[in-house]
Amino acid sequence: MSKAAATPLAADAPWRLPAPAGLCVRRDRPLRFRYEGRAYSGLEGDSIASALLANGVWMLSRSFKYHRPRGPLSMAGLEADTLVRVNGEANVQADMEALRDGMEIRAQNCGPFGLRWDPSALLGIFSRFLPVGFYYKAMYRPRLAWQYFWEPIVRAMTGLGRVRRDAPPAYYDKMYRFCDVAVIGAGAAGMAAALEAARGGCEVLLVEQEERPGGMLNYARDVPDGESGRRDELLREVAETPNIEFLSGTLCNAWFADNWLPLVQGRRLYKLRARELILATGVMEQPAVFRNNDLPGVILGSAAQRLLRLYGVRPGRRAVVLTAAADGYEVALDLLEAGVEVSAVVDMRPAPEGDCFQEVVRRGLGVFSGSCVLEAEAGRGGHLAAVRLAHIISGGSCEDSKVRLECDLLCMSVGRMPTYQLPLQAGARLSHAGDLEGFRISGLPERVRLAGAVRGFRSLEEVLADGRAVGAAAVAALAGNGGDGEAAQDFPSPEESGAASPVWPIFQHARGKEFVDRDEDLQIADILNACADGYAELELVKRYSTVGMGPSQGRHSALATARLVARATGSEPARVGVTTARPPVAAEKLGVLAGRCFEPERRTAMHHRHLEAGARMLAAGLWWRPAYYSPGEAAREQCIQEEVLAVRNGVGMIDVSTLGGLEVRGPDAAEFLNRIYTFAYKKQPVGRVRYVLMTNEAGVVTDDGVACRLAEDHFYVTATTGGVENVYRNMLWWNAQWRLRVDICNVTAAYAGVSLSGPRAREVLRSVCAADLRLEASDFPYLGVRCGRVAGLPARLLRIGFVGELGYEIHVPSTHGEALWDALLRGGVEFGVRPVGIEAQRVLRLEKGHVIIGQDTDAMSTPQELQMDWAVAGKKPFFVGGRSLELRARHQLSDRRLVAFEAGDDPDLGTLLRESSLLLRNGAIVGHVTSVAWSPALRKTIGLAYAPSDSKVGEVLHIKGQAPHGKSKDEKLILQARVVAAPFYDAGNQRQEV
Amino acid sequence: MVKESKNAAPRATDGVARSPLYRRLEAAGARCRAFADTVVVADCGASPEEEERLRCLAWADFSPLPRLGYKGWEALSWLRARGLGVGESGETRCSRDGLLAARMGDEALLLGAARAAAEACQRCAADWEKERPSGVFPVPRQSLSAWLRIGGTQAPAMFAKLCALDLRTHRFPNLRVAQTVMARMNVLLLREDCVCAGAPALPAYHLLMDSAAAEYLWECIGDAALEFDGVPVGCDAFLGAWEEAPQAFGEKGARK
Incomplete structure (x- = not known):
């Protein structure tokens, strides 16, 4: 027994090894925590799992389906068995989460009596009645059986923790990062690559998932010149190199195009853009598959080494090591030196060799060559108590067991698999040289390279040399000297690398329970039965059996599944491959994704005045607009009706700052508008306003507004609130082709606008205007535009009438918007002016029969369907969409029209008749309602609807009403409406032109 | 227009032009x-x-300070003729009175942050009003x-x-x-x-x-x-x- 083993163990953590074992832990800083209600102690630097194991507690959870006791397997966060609940937070990885003082830890997926005694574990007895896919065959009949019977049972028995609904909110953040070379994985290869790239003058970001850099250097046995000398030397070099930035505890969770990498560090998501990417992600040790291979106490060899070296925890009293390579002998020697009695090394190879093998033999340990572990036996508390060995006949088959070894620890070192998730997401593929060999990665895209063990190198010197070479290649690529990363990389042969074990580590047992996928409790028979059921492709096997769909995403099951499917279907593992690798690499918190998202919003210059006036705001695109004003908490409908009547009978002011504004300037401005809009503008006089209607190449209406000619070469054009960005983009795009002498500028935010409307609008405006601005109809007629001063502010005044009353739109620089609003309110006091929201504006325009683009139009609406042929100048040689409109008209391609309708004088109709209500004719759908409202001025319900093009004025429309609240949706409610001529209000337009 | 006064502290709402902030x-x-x-x-x-x-x-918030832009096929030459250095697209030149002239594509942006620069900015605007040069179109950056x-x-x-x-x-x-x-x-x-x-x-x-x-x-x-x-x-x-x-x-x- 070694000297270390002879030293007494700490009394309150009986499995803790004395110093110097335990690179991570601080023995002078004890921590207290509770697990399943019992108090324990650990050390700073422990993970939750290592602290529990130091106390002899192995059982961390119950399995998903059969509720079998489970403990850690990898100590590297690669399996679901270590998920626990910490201080109420579900699904915390016990083998990765650092222990903190006062932690309250609970196991997950266990029954009402706690972790130790779970009645659901009896399910394991009936596992033969729960074969793969049984739920597809058994739970779908009768019709509602799943919803009301099976699902509640299944949900109660399975799952991955429960969300804490009263969890306090936490701040999650996102940040961009940039570098020349990103190196993922700070093991030997990663650090060597980073140093080489940094020496080449690159900015390097070195990313490591674990808190401690070094990778296998931290725990593997074969480090020359002392256990930590090489690691410390590399770490010192990395720390002293100014152009290397090191991110520890950071998970690179995906690869996206152009080396866009999400890095998760605590509650922050870094969005990294790397010019060159080096993946030094190492390998994942793979478990063997045999009966009861999931018992607590059955762990990977690397897990045992992590426990010994990182945390100073002795993982067992008596161990058996199962191996198929030199790794297992190193584990055996490590255990031996830590005071663990090693009963035997079971080597699946018929003729073991190598220095470590010789050393093990020299120390007198028993070696069973050409043998396997056929079965593990559980003892008290479900922990491993013994293993049964058998001699291997050929791959996967063996003789009956003749040897039984008592042990409380089984370490498996039977093969490795490259950490393939990121390379495969980047577009690489896995290759598999033969039936018994492991996977290798090939086909990497440009700017992505592999380094070290992930590429198959095994010895430290090879790994370091490869890291340096790959780092230098990245530097060369950035300098423009070669960019074909993979071509320059030589892969070692499997024999050279030792990464794969030329054995078949899968042994079926007559009594089952050989787990291929521990997350989903899938056994060998489940995979074979899935193939037998006809699911011969791996992706189908995955969906049918759920293999690889658990939290560990196939890290420990992919290789075994590929081998089983290949053998069952007579294929090769290389052809079977692994299932598609998709982001994320590991589970990530929703908070990381949801944290610090941007939801842009825009406010007009009068925004705060609206709030002060009691406005109820609504979002219109990015803008906030006042829907209606309710200073005294009056009802919505009442407020809207009062605002409508204020405009009809007095004067109202509407904030129209959100309307798009575009300056079109230059000698070809009129020609440009002539081409881009449907109407004619070349002869539009200066000082006049003209309606604009935009169509796309298909003749579909996309926007509208007005064009104000301020000078021969200057138009001020308005567009809809939500459409201006598209209009601007369209204009730039078209003029890039036409090359007219015109400049287009989007000035939407530069102007605040107020629409002053109503019979008394002129009086209000006169009270705040300079005397030289003449407002009479003879001087400033309908559809006129003037520049002048309003309340001393430089303004553009447009005489237009969207709401059908005498109206002025006053546009001032947005910096002056609040002052304009204040001045109009002050000047309008004696005339009863009141602010009006957009809900009232919608009613007012409907009374005038004006359409709103986007509400009364859809992706097919043409000017003809909208009955707006008057806005199309047919004699123009060209405008965008003109040719399509000509063809549509010639071939009568449209069979619908937007018609106006009245639906009676019952105000309650508004609750039954809504926008999108369907028009029926002989039971068939022939159209739909686009706008409908109760008109306070007309005292009736009015609306617009798409109806068959043969609809005539006076015709009765049948509209399917919507059932009011509390009534069945199935109730048929057919309402009648009559087609009328638009506009509903002031057909002669006398009120707006006064 | 607001006059400088050493006695009463002015307020942001004293003039009719107000910053959105x-x-x-x-x-x-x-x-x-x-x-x-x-x-x-x-x-x-x-x-x-x-x-x-x-x-x-x-x-x-510099919003109250003078700024303006000019676009059009003659804009750059008109500005240069007035002694204003306008560089390549993406560049900014700073004149001796502190006026910044930034070029983005075919637009030149003038920023008058310093006192003398503010006056230069206003002079430029007045000159355009007087001359109304063809092919030069002001952008109301203010x-x-x-x-x-x-x-x-x-x-x-x-x-x-x-x-x-x-x-x-x-x-x-x-x-x-x-x-x-x-x-x-x-x-x-x-x-x-x-x-x-x-x-x-x-x-x-x-x-x-x-x-x-x-x-x-x-x-x-x-x-x-x-x-x-x-x-x-x-x-x-x-x-x-x-x-x-x-x-x-x-x-x-x-x-x-």
Whole structure:
């Protein structure tokens, strides 16, 4: 027994090894925590799992389906068995989460009596009645059986923790990062690559998932010149190199195009853009598959080494090591030196060799060559108590067991698999040289390279040399000297690398329970039965059996599944491959994704005045607009009706700052508008306003507004609130082709606008205007535009009438918007002016029969369907969409029209008749309602609807009403409406032109 | 127009032109003063500590200060004919009176942060009104864009929480201009470091954004700056100690 083993163990953590074992832990800083209600102690630097194991507690959870006791397997966060609940937070990885003082830890997926005694574990007895896919065959009949019977049972028995609904909110953040070379994985290869790239003058970001850099250097046995000398030397070099930035505890969770990498560090998501990417992600040790291979106490060899070296925890009293390579002998020697009695090394190879093998033999340990572990036996508390060995006949088959070894620890070192998730997401593929060999990665895209063990190198010197070479290649690529990363990389042969074990580590047992996928409790028979059921492709096997769909995403099951499917279907593992690798690499918190998202919003210059006036705001695109004003908490409908009547009978002011504004300037401005809009503008006089209607190449209406000619070469054009960005983009795009002498500028935010409307609008405006601005109809007629001063502010005044009353739109620089609003309110006091929201504006325009683009139009609406042929100048040689409109008209391609309708004088109709209500004719759908409202001025319900093009004025429309609240949706409610001529209000337009 | 007065402290609402951020600044304890013919926030109640805060991270509302833009096929030659140095797209030139002329594509943006520069800006606007040159079209930047001045050693890190562009000092050099997206809104970002005699230059930026989104971006910046202890300050933190120091100019007009 070694000297270390002879030293007494700490009394309150009986499995803790004395110093110097335990690179991570601080023995002078004890921590207290509770697990399943019992108090324990650990050390700073422990993970939750290592602290529990130091106390002899192995059982961390119950399995998903059969509720079998489970403990850690990898100590590297690669399996679901270590998920626990910490201080109420579900699904915390016990083998990765650092222990903190006062932690309250609970196991997950266990029954009402706690972790130790779970009645659901009896399910394991009936596992033969729960074969793969049984739920597809058994739970779908009768019709509602799943919803009301099976699902509640299944949900109660399975799952991955429960969300804490009263969890306090936490701040999650996102940040961009940039570098020349990103190196993922700070093991030997990663650090060597980073140093080489940094020496080449690159900015390097070195990313490591674990808190401690070094990778296998931290725990593997074969480090020359002392256990930590090489690691410390590399770490010192990395720390002293100014152009290397090191991110520890950071998970690179995906690869996206152009080396866009999400890095998760605590509650922050870094969005990294790397010019060159080096993946030094190492390998994942793979478990063997045999009966009861999931018992607590059955762990990977690397897990045992992590426990010994990182945390100073002795993982067992008596161990058996199962191996198929030199790794297992190193584990055996490590255990031996830590005071663990090693009963035997079971080597699946018929003729073991190598220095470590010789050393093990020299120390007198028993070696069973050409043998396997056929079965593990559980003892008290479900922990491993013994293993049964058998001699291997050929791959996967063996003789009956003749040897039984008592042990409380089984370490498996039977093969490795490259950490393939990121390379495969980047577009690489896995290759598999033969039936018994492991996977290798090939086909990497440009700017992505592999380094070290992930590429198959095994010895430290090879790994370091490869890291340096790959780092230098990245530097060369950035300098423009070669960019074909993979071509320059030589892969070692499997024999050279030792990464794969030329054995078949899968042994079926007559009594089952050989787990291929521990997350989903899938056994060998489940995979074979899935193939037998006809699911011969791996992706189908995955969906049918759920293999690889658990939290560990196939890290420990992919290789075994590929081998089983290949053998069952007579294929090769290389052809079977692994299932598609998709982001994320590991589970990530929703908070990381949801944290610090941007939801842009825009406010007009009068925004705060609206709030002060009691406005109820609504979002219109990015803008906030006042829907209606309710200073005294009056009802919505009442407020809207009062605002409508204020405009009809007095004067109202509407904030129209959100309307798009575009300056079109230059000698070809009129020609440009002539081409881009449907109407004619070349002869539009200066000082006049003209309606604009935009169509796309298909003749579909996309926007509208007005064009104000301020000078021969200057138009001020308005567009809809939500459409201006598209209009601007369209204009730039078209003029890039036409090359007219015109400049287009989007000035939407530069102007605040107020629409002053109503019979008394002129009086209000006169009270705040300079005397030289003449407002009479003879001087400033309908559809006129003037520049002048309003309340001393430089303004553009447009005489237009969207709401059908005498109206002025006053546009001032947005910096002056609040002052304009204040001045109009002050000047309008004696005339009863009141602010009006957009809900009232919608009613007012409907009374005038004006359409709103986007509400009364859809992706097919043409000017003809909208009955707006008057806005199309047919004699123009060209405008965008003109040719399509000509063809549509010639071939009568449209069979619908937007018609106006009245639906009676019952105000309650508004609750039954809504926008999108369907028009029926002989039971068939022939159209739909686009706008409908109760008109306070007309005292009736009015609306617009798409109806068959043969609809005539006076015709009765049948509209399917919507059932009011509390009534069945199935109730048929057919309402009648009559087609009328638009506009509903002031057909002669006398009120707006006064 | 607001007249400078040594007696009564002016308010942000004294004139008819108001910054979209004046309410935010009032809430932060802003104290105003007259500057050129407008009112700026002198400090947010913590002068002279605000100059110290600027070393780490601080920002001020420059929206009331003069700025304008010119577009069109003759715009650059017209400006150059007036003695205004306008460089290549993405570059900024600084004239002796402190007027910054930034070029983005076919638009030249003039920023008048210093007193003499403000006057130069106004002269330029008056000249255009008088001449009305063809092919030169003014862009109403005064009302179109709100203007923030952001400075401090932590400013690039703060920007990394808002913007996908690499704005670290060695990647985005002094007097560089970028049209980019910040917190999903289009912005113009111009780097002009703060310099003062005897002290190293401090990274500082001019940020121009859609004036309707100014309050939104103000909130985003405030949130992003929390971890760096960033605070809003008055214009004096930038205009006072840093920019009114004696300065030297390089051959190309860039400040040393």
